[in-house]
Amino acid sequence: MSDTNDKNATNETLAQHVLRALETYQDESERGNTPALHQQEPEFLNREMGLVKWIRDGGLNASNYAQFLTPYLEHSQHMHHPGFIGHQVAVPHEGAAIADMIHGVINNPMAVYEMGPTASVIERVVVNWMLEKCGWYTGAIDDFTPNAANGAKNGAGVLTHGGSLANLTALLAARAHAAPDAWQNGTPDNLAIIAPAATHYSLARAVSIAGFGQSAIRYAPVNALEVLQPEKLEQTFLQAQNDGQKVFMVSTNACTTATGLYDPIDEVAEFCESRGLWLHVDGAHGASALLSGKERHLMKGISRADSLTWDAHKMMRTSALSAAILFKDQKAMAGTFHQDASYIFYGEDQIGFDAGLYAVECTKSALGAKLFWVLAMEGEKGMGDFIEKQYGDTRAFYELINAQDDFTCPYKPEANILCFKYEGVDGNAAQSALREKILARGNFYITTAMIGGVRYLRLSVMNPLTTVETVKELLAEIRLCASEPSG
Numbered sequence: 001m002s003d004t005n006d007k008n009a010t011n012e013t014l015a016q017h018v019l020r021a022l023e024t025y026q027d028e029s030e031r032g033n034t035p036a037l038h039q040q041e042p043e044f045l046n047r048e049m050g051l052v053k054w055i056r057d058g059g060l061n062a063s064n065y066a067q068f069l070t071p072y073l074e075h076s077q078h079m080h081h082p083g084f085i086g087h088q089v090a091v092p093h094e095g096a097a098i099a100d101m102i103h104g105v106i107n108n109p110m111a112v113y114e115m116g117p118t119a120s121v122i123e124r125v126v127v128n129w130m131l132e133k134c135g136w137y138t139g140a141i142d143d144f145t146p147n148a149a150n151g152a153k154n155g156a157g158v159l160t161h162g163g164s165l166a167n168l169t170a171l172l173a174a175r176a177h178a179a180p181d182a183w184q185n186g187t188p189d190n191l192a193i194i195a196p197a198a199t200h201y202s203l204a205r206a207v208s209i210a211g212f213g214q215s216a217i218r219y220a221p222v223n224a225l226e227v228l229q230p231e232k233l234e235q236t237f238l239q240a241q242n243d244g245q246k247v248f249m250v251s252t253n254a255c256t257t258a259t260g261l262y263d264p265i266d267e268v269a270e271f272c273e274s275r276g277l278w279l280h281v282d283g284a285h286g287a288s289a290l291l292s293g294k295e296r297h298l299m300k301g302i303s304r305a306d307s308l309t310w311d312a313h314k315m316m317r318t319s320a321l322s323a324a325i326l327f328k329d330q331k332a333m334a335g336t337f338h339q340d341a342s343y344i345f346y347g348e349d350q351i352g353f354d355a356g357l358y359a360v361e362c363t364k365s366a367l368g369a370k371l372f373w374v375l376a377m378e379g380e381k382g383m384g385d386f387i388e389k390q391y392g393d394t395r396a397f398y399e400l401i402n403a404q405d406d407f408t409c410p411y412k413p414e415a416n417i418l419c420f421k422y423e424g425v426d427g428n429a430a431q432s433a434l435r436e437k438i439l440a441r442g443n444f445y446i447t448t449a450m451i452g453g454v455r456y457l458r459l460s461v462m463n464p465l466t467t468v469e470t471v472k473e474l475l476a477e478i479r480l481c482a483s484e485p486s487g
Ligand SMILES: Cc1ncc(COP(=O)(O)O)c(C=O)c1O
Pocket: 088, 161, 162, 163, 164, 165, 167, 200, 202, 253, 254, 255, 256, 257, 282, 283, 284, 285, 311, 321, 323
């Protein structure tokens, strides 16, 4: 890091300059002194950053780094800006940034223990901590007894580069459970899963990646807000059976991406137990409710599930990516993948344990270290307080918006995702047009979502700096945008 050739007149290294620029960037973003996002065409951004010149000639150093870094940061999405109320991506905690920096220097990819011993141990302990929150782990979370030898009483899990890979891994584990020879002989063509239409597309993709084909998805009946109706699962199951399909898994959302509403896990578990089906919970966003005594009820029934996807880079404040796939039964995880790689996995007589046996990835980042750093700075109570604040603030934003004559909300939020509509304009296209105008002004970054064929404006309240005042300003800006002629 401290390459003396990198020093300029102020005697600072390139890394020191970049660190200071980042501090200023975050500070200015948090104060709202920059736009949340100032969208520009790719040609403009390419020109501003001088990409081709840098690639062809090199020479970026402590004296000229700003030629690149200034436009790079200026035209980024400013997630620390209080007006960033867009996608479900964490506004990263300082601890996560530090973990990223450390990893960038020591680079311990940790498919195998010996390539990242400290990161491997951290992953094991944070995974056990997550399992404990699901009721799938008892005892000391720093018990390193090999999985197979600890009486198979506890669950197991692995960190992945994102919830999408976690969902794929869960599907493969459930397939191995239902059809143990599928790894060798291929996916049986009569297997099917039940999932609500609002299931994240990563699971639908995983179904095709795993060789089932989309016809293997039987869509679960949902209510008008796209929440799964457990009492109708039996009907879907029997219809599939009539069609010659064998359902082996039900997937639920905790919570659904578009609305932030939770499927009733406990009631779905009841059905799955009655039919001997694998229950997967996609808690990429909402499983963090487990950390709060107040919000934990939203995950009621999780201890009865078989697998859980849980992203730390959504509500546990890590930078992208850091996700977990967790299993109630450690044998289920062990059966997911089968591979021989004599150059990498040395078997049971080695020191430690290899995460790579259980993950899609081979080279794997120190994903647990990001979560560890946030936990180490905030503690688990601090993490729970953050969830309560974001969920509570979102309910306050709902009360504010719903009390306006010209705005409506289709539901009371359960998580930190809130949909609403401006009634001063007509039709789905008009709501999208409002978002476009808001984005063009740069003060806010928001998204939209379709619920039951109707388009709503959508907020994901990820930023702790977003307040009632921010939302009042947003409503004023929406009214202003609606009053301006289009085009
Ligand atoms: C419910 C749900 N599942 C899965 C994913 C995919 O997770 P990732 O983006 O970490 O791959 C998302 C992303 O928003 C999600 O909301």
